[in-house]
Amino acid sequence: MKEWEVIFADQKGVPTSLLLHAEHCPSEEDAARAIRTHLFPVMDELDLNDFQDRTVSPTARWLKEHSGVTITTIQEAP
Template structure:
């Protein structure tokens, strides 16, 4: 397993990083799900069917539109 770091700008405009462990680099959508679970644990299982088939990355789109959270980088941990 490899360690990855997901860097994002949170709803306060602060740069934040989260660890991610996986065999491969997470996609933007996988990273967005990890961020949502961290920032909004109660909403982690939110049904995003409103975006289904209309958005390529529904969780990333939801985070940006509703919370101003934007992923800035996904890098391998040193």
């Protein structure tokens, strides 16, 4: 498995990175779920039914709208 670095701006706008292990590059939604688990472990099972099937990346959208977290880059870790 490869390591992927997800770089995102946290709630304070500070660039932060998170390493994910996957065979292929994670999608924005997969990265958003990992970030949500990392930043908000209690909300890991949050019901996003308001966004399900109406947006491409419901978790990424929730993170941006409700927490100000924005994914900037997903790249293979050096």
